[in-house]
Amino acid sequence: MGKAVDRTFRSLRGLEKTASTSRVLNLSALLARNTDNPDHQKSPIFVASSLSGAVIVRHRLRQQERDSFDRHRFSATKLIIPFTRSDLSLGGRTIFVAERGWLDVLDELRGEAPDLARDIGVLEAIDELPSLDPFLLREHMKRRGFEISPSYFEISAPDLTRMQRFVGSEITKLIELAYRDVTGGMESNTTRLVEALLSAKTDARLEPLRLTLRLEPENYKEGIFAWKGFLYYKWVLNSLWPDLKEVFAELGKVRVIGQMDRQTAMELEATKGRLRTKLERQVKTVMGHLNVYDETFAQLTGEGNAIAFRDFLLKSPDLFLSLGEGCGLISHIVTYWRYQFARGKPLYAGAVQLVDILQDFEASLGTIDDLAEAT
Numbered sequence: 001m002g003k004a005v006d007r008t009f010r011s012l013r014g015l016e017k018t019a020s021t022s023r024v025l026n027l028s029a030l031l032a033r034n035t036d037n038p039d040h041q042k043s044p045i046f047v048a049s050s051l052s053g054a055v056i057v058r059h060r061l062r063q064q065e066r067d068s069f070d071r072h073r074f075s076a077t078k079l080i081i082p083f084t085r086s087d088l089s090l091g092g093r094t095i096f097v098a099e100r101g102w103l104d105v106l107d108e109l110r111g112e113a114p115d116l117a118r119d120i121g122v123l124e125a126i127d128e129l130p131s132l133d134p135f136l137l138r139e140h141m142k143r144r145g146f147e148i149s150p151s152y153f154e155i156s157a158p159d160l161t162r163m164q165r166f167v168g169s170e171i172t173k174l175i176e177l178a179y180r181d182v183t184g185g186m187e188s189n190t191t192r193l194v195e196a197l198l199s200a201k202t203d204a205r206l207e208p209l210r211l212t213l214r215l216e217p218e219n220y221k222e223g224i225f226a227w228k229g230f231l232y233y234k235w236v237l238n239s240l241w242p243d244l245k246e247v248f249a250e251l252g253k254v255r256v257i258g259q260m261d262r263q264t265a266m267e268l269e270a271t272k273g274r275l276r277t278k279l280e281r282q283v284k285t286v287m288g289h290l291n292v293y294d295e296t297f298a299q300l301t302g303e304g305n306a307i308a309f310r311d312f313l314l315k316s317p318d319l320f321l322s323l324g325e326g327c328g329l330i331s332h333i334v335t336y337w338r339y340q341f342a343r344g345k346p347l348y349a350g351a352v353q354l355v356d357i358l359q360d361f362e363a364s365l366g367t368i369d370d371l372a373e374a375t
Contacts (some may be wrong), residue, residue, distance in 0.1 A: 024055065076098065135213075162235075192205070233327045255347060267356055271358045336357070
């Protein structure tokens with residue numbers, strides 16, 4: 001409990017200039033990036049300043065770590081408090097949310113800061129999520145009633161760069177519609193408009209888009225955020241499809257090395273079958289959400305029905321949250337599978353290891369009944 005040094009820091013050192021990924025939220029980098037942003041300090045994610053430079057990680061538990069929890073689980077939220085924010089490799093203290101005794105350790109790490117219950121609530125809310133991507137995290141925190149500065153939910157710079165080309169191709173028709181009466185048309189630079197749309201700040205260049213969508217100023221930020229969220233998840237899934245197809249194919253090809261009794265072999269095949277069914281249903285659910293978005297967006301660009309698209313953006317928090325959770329689950333499975341079974345390497349594992357991995361995936365996807373209700 002409250003480990004003195006965590007080797008995780010060696011792998012996190014490369015994140016010192018990156019705010020976050022879907023698995024890591026680097027509050028230290030965000031703090032450095034927002035030194036001149038008063039809202040960042042006014043509406044922090046944690047009350048205790050001692051936590052303001054923490055690194056939060058969605059961590060897959062090792063076998064010995066699972067014994068620290070009262071319920072069986074495969075992953076957890078790790079809170080890392082660095083000894084120095086300028087060099088993560090020097091180590092720090094860590095705790096897992098919900099491990100036995102974690103509240104006492106958190107209280108100690110916070111020092112004399114007030115409102116312990118609020119910081120506990122934030123960490124428990126984070127622990128409920130399958131992913132730390134900015135859109136899912138922001139919407140979930142809002143629904144839980146936490147007022148947190150938007151600066152905590154920025155898209156990381158590498159993701160932003162990769163996403164811009166995809167978004168440009170997605171919204172070309174809308175840009176043509178919105179800027180047809182504007183001097184200079186699309187400002188002769190779609191890339192600049194995409195950058196403005198994906199920026200965390202309100203940009204005057206997007207005013208024609210606001211007017212086209214008929215969004216009042218008070219609803220503008222919420223509407224644009226929801227729109228960016230759907231574009232973000234479309235991009236994420238578009239990037240994941242090739243790897244997801246490989247996971248489906250490799251599930252039937254992975255070989256077990258070493259001894260394995262008949263009962264274990266039967267359970268392994270049964271687990272593969274259940275996992276395939278659940279994953280297919282999860283993909284179907286996510287695609288259903290995106291189809292609703294695509295149909296409404298097509299009404300806007302093809303029929304000029306701005307009201308339908310505006311109403312969709314402002315009334316879709318449940319759909320948005322479900323889409324984010326589904327993307328997070330699919331991303332977790334794809335990225336961890338590829339981490340365990342690198343492309344081009346022999347596709348084999350020990351029986352215990354393989355069962356462990358597949359049970360983790362199956363548990364994260366919930367029950368068949370849960371997925372059936374979501375479709």
